[in-house]
Amino acid sequence: EMSMEQLYGRILMSLSNVSPENLRMHGLTETEIAVAKSLNETTLRELPIYIDYIPSARPEDIRAKVKLARKRKQCDFLILDYINQLDLGNAHGENLATSLGHAMKRIKDLAVEENIPALVIAQMNREIEKRNDNYKHKLSDLRDSGVLEQAADVVFFINRPELQGNGKGDDGESLVGIGNINILKNRNGATGTTRFRYNTHMTRISDY
Known part of the structure; x- marks a missing residue:
């Protein structure tokens, strides 16, 4: 839901101790700009993080990207934000839960094949908001599919x-x-x- 530039800016602001509210509301001071620029040219440039924004990404797209990055020794950890945003390309007769389950299985298989950890972020069901104990989570709170909890x-x-x-x-x-x-x-x-x-x-x- 965020572009590469937005994520990049959020990381930079977090590292620089500059409040994002200052940037949005008032703009940065000369001192804050100098700090952010210095971090951008040193710390942030050295961080081994690669952000890849793929509109309407499919599991096959992620698989291809990770496979290539692994060959280049540029991927040791996959973070998928988030699985409910994938283009699942529902096959004829498949509902959303089934398609999401298949996508989760493909991501899990990829992690096993490449021997890397994969952090998959998922949405929660709205039903949790109707409970008085909504802070007491249940595995069934994962949105759309029980396959997520089974595969993880x-x-x-x-x-x-x-x-x-x-x-x-x-x-x-x-x-x-x-x-x-x-x-x-x-x-x-x-x-x-x-x-x-x-x-x-x-x-x-x-x-x-």
Whole structure:
């Protein structure tokens, strides 16, 4: 849903400690521009990140890109943002859930073939908003297809209590700027919940 330039700019702002709000509302000061330019020419240029924006991407497009990058030794980790945006090209008689399941299987097969981890981001069902315990995620909250949870080795959901009006935990601890990662499936390890800190102004997360 974001272009390569938008993602690039967000990463740059996060690294530079410059608030994206300043850029959108007031523009950058000369000092902030100098900091961003310096980071662009040093740190960001050295980061081993490749952003590939493919309009109406199909699983076959991603497969071809990854295969080529692997041959060039330029791909050790695949992040797909996000699977519900793929052009699934539904075959005759296939519903959305079936097509999404086939796409997920192709991405999983690609990760196994190339021996790389793949982080696949997916949407959640709207039904979760109707529950009083919407912060208690379930695997069935994944949108459109149960195949996603079946194929994945690890499934986790991100929750930020502050945004749901829960500013304090059960023990009275402030939850402002604190998020939870709820791990509901882990094929080779434990499940449970872990925390992280985030800064909404910088679009940045950090260790708890």
